[in-house]
Amino acid sequence: MQKLVGAGSARPARLTSLEQSIPPVLRPVIRAYVLGYASSTAPRLLTLLLTHLSRRRKNIDDKPVHSFFPSLVRILRGGLELQRFPTFCAALVGGSTLLEIPLRRLFARLARGLSKAAQLRFTRWLSTFIAAWFSLKLLQSKKSDAFIEVVPYNTPNGITHRPTRFAGRTMDLTLFAVTRALDAVIGELWSQRKARRMAAGKWNQVEKSISALTDPTIFAASSALIMWAWIYSPDRLPPSYNKWIKSAAAVDNRLLVALRRARWGELKYGLETGQAHILQGMCKDYGWPLDYGDPVKSIPFPCEMVHMGTGKNCEYHALSRLIQSFIWAFSTYLPLNLALTIRNPSKKGLRYALTSSARSSAFLGSFIALYYYGICLGRTRVGPRVFGTSVSARQQLDSGVCVASSCAICGWSILFENEARRKDIALFVAPRALATLLPRRYLWEDQWRETLAFAVSTAVVFTCVAERPERVRGVLGKILQRVLNN
Template sequence: MPPSSPSKPTPPWKASFAAIIQNISDDPGHPLQIALRTFSLCLSLSLSPVLLRAIFALVLRPESFTTHVRGLWRALSRELRPTGFASAITTAVGGGAALQRLWNVLEHRHINSKLSLYQRTFLANALSSTFAIILLRWKRYRRPGTVSPTLDLSLLFFVRALDASVQLLLLRKGRERQVQAPLCNVVASRASSTPPDTRFLDKQSESLAKEWQNKVAMHLDTFIFWAGSARIMWCFLYQPQRLPPTFVKWINSLANIDKRLLEVLRALREGTWSYARGSRHNIVGSLAEELGRSSSWADPAVLPAYGGNFANDTWKQLGVEGRSGIGGMPCEIVHGGIGASFGLQNDCVANTAIRTVYVFARALALNLPVHFLPILLTKPSSIIRPHLALSTLLSAIRSATFLSTFISSCWFTVCFTRTLVLARLFPKISHDVWDGPYGGTLAGSLICGMSIWIEDARRRREVALYVLPRALRASIPEKWLRSRHSVAQFAECLTFIVSLASLLTFSVHHPESLRGLLRWTMAFVMKGPNAGVWKKKIVTCPPTPVEPSTPPLADHKD
């Protein structure tokens, strides 16, 4: 056999490159790994709605599948650009991690910046977030009168950063409240012979501090949702332009209000439609005719503005039943024909009950994937466990009950105000008040938010943090909301940068301040798939015991 040729030595550059790759693969906190996880997560979030629409179109409407596939391709090409959402957020998260690592290297080389580790982290994230907002706004010139393309994202980051700051303050306050308890235990133990277990006291004190924090946070979440939902519902009825169009469409699909009734509410607020002064246009007349009634049932020039005998004479002439002693538009028209197949179209209680069942069915179909999908993605084998499947199903039913109660309570409060009780108690008050912006609709907007108590504390938190950015957007003055003034744009950009930089800094130094899905998301991005719910339990088996070898017997002479 010919002698084998000696192997060629590995070039130095290959060895260095292999060492770098090995270092990256072994370090889940490496900036490149953080960037890859961030990009994949953001890309999936951006493409999921379009992908789901394409899948549903393939099953329900195959003829429109090609159109949805083209939309998916357009969304993919848009997100893969440097100015896409996934690329911009990856620049903020991965770029901040890279700058922190570079800064730490310089610090180790005795280039002292006299900044704390927390300050360096925030400044690095602020710089990378600045590049992110530049990418997101690049060549997205707004037409006059349109809303900023990054406003919703800025408000989302602002709310989450504000929540993290509040939770950190609550946790510190809770720890301060528990400082006296261990001291009292120490003093008491000195009188006895047994010394205190300081480790147990520390754990107990921390547990009590977190319990106090969660209790206060639960009440804050409830108040935030109540106030935010009231503002959102009022704007939905009177100023829908203040809300995102998709959000308005979603609320309308659940509330199921005829658009002509919404036009009447807005005309009442503007003063162009009035029971007392009449109106040139019978906006809801066509709706009354569609329901099989005379258009006079919805004509403000004919309908009584006040209760009493005059109203009873008018109802007798029009053939309206069930409104003796009160004025205003018959509730049969307001209900929009709900319950007509059962002959209950003028029954307010039946209208509320039917709408409750309708919204519950739609909300349950919406909540089942929301509750079961995370389990299928993280622990698919656990879904076959009966107790887990049952608890998840009950949680979905609970969320559907919350949504149905939210909508139905608003409807019932409106009927309670204008028909059932209040208008009957005060017949001399004009129905311009009862049906106006500070009458039944305002009462319904305030009451519906109380349904949040149906949800558990965890879901209450997520719903509150989902509602608050939209409520803030609805509270921004119209001139600022659609302004291209440099001050307004600078304020929004600054909010985006500071909020995102704060969130990234909290995720590194104070992860306990983050809550809910955000805490899981940041743990996954910063620490890799072995963090949070993805973390696998590593079972360490004890080493196999090895019997010690018998030492050789020394030769001994007889």
């Protein structure tokens, strides 16, 4: 803390002085609330500001301009509501730290046979478990129209329709906690195994490779699930995430519709099922023969349609996607990285901003290029050599195999990123991948299972932060250490 005061400006010094005036036992609570409030309101404020500036620049009518300040106040006040994320953060962190003191005294009397270290570990886990249970219940108690549905019920007087509340609104948060807990537990077990094997001189190259490829494998597997869901079950992804992927992919929605209908058997090669109009609309827009989009005459559809105007060559299309996506990503990453160097500008900082932006852009650009090229591999380059070229084989390739091949290879683009970022990115996408395997809504009476999973997982993570902080990897571990430190 003193280093931060000495190296920083007057503002950090004032903040540090203000924090020191707060009783140590209350500091984690206040830090958690401020952090939760900032993380929940800042993105919405930024979106509001960008929308407002865009409308002013385009000289759109004055109504949105007049609504800016009411919207601003609504966002700021909304974050202060009891059933929102800031209060949840404060209840979770505050409950875990404040409950630990009386529980430690109580457990010291009831379990005198255990060592002090074991008593301390258990009381930390139990206090966090209780705090996590009730703080998540606080979030879950807030009603959402998206999770209320009118359901028909059989009654003695016939069928009646009643609004029924479903659970699942906090599923993303729970899966985030579960993923982090699994990462901490498995990481600790693997670390112990590594120590034993190295002490015995048996640590081999295969085990080294497993350690190095764990994060890339997690990301590749998670990306495969997410991209499969994006094509075939987009409702299993959060709307904002779905929208971002579509923006990055820059895909014609008619291609997605055709792939989905081929998957569900509505579009079939060699049969007239009334689906030709989907891709024939693309043919008109791109200047192709209408026969390209007719599943009776084109078996399979030319890969040129997947390329969307870049020609017939699959490799050229992949290269063009790589270049376009790299430029798009670089124009996004570079301003962000440069903004981080403004406070302490230097040649080293500028060099780091450029290299970091280039690596991240290469990762995202190659992800998109590999995804598109994987489709070409599955349907025209490799797939026909494995499955054949019959009508049924072509149907099989375009109804799932081509998408599966693209999903399988795109995630390995993570190898372009440095090792430090791989773990953060992998652990960011893993909960979203798990969410594609679970229902987004489920029966309200089954909510206790989710709450239990969240409470157990959060207790594991918080206990690791206190005793083995290196096990909670990435940015989250650093944030939790800062928040929970008295």
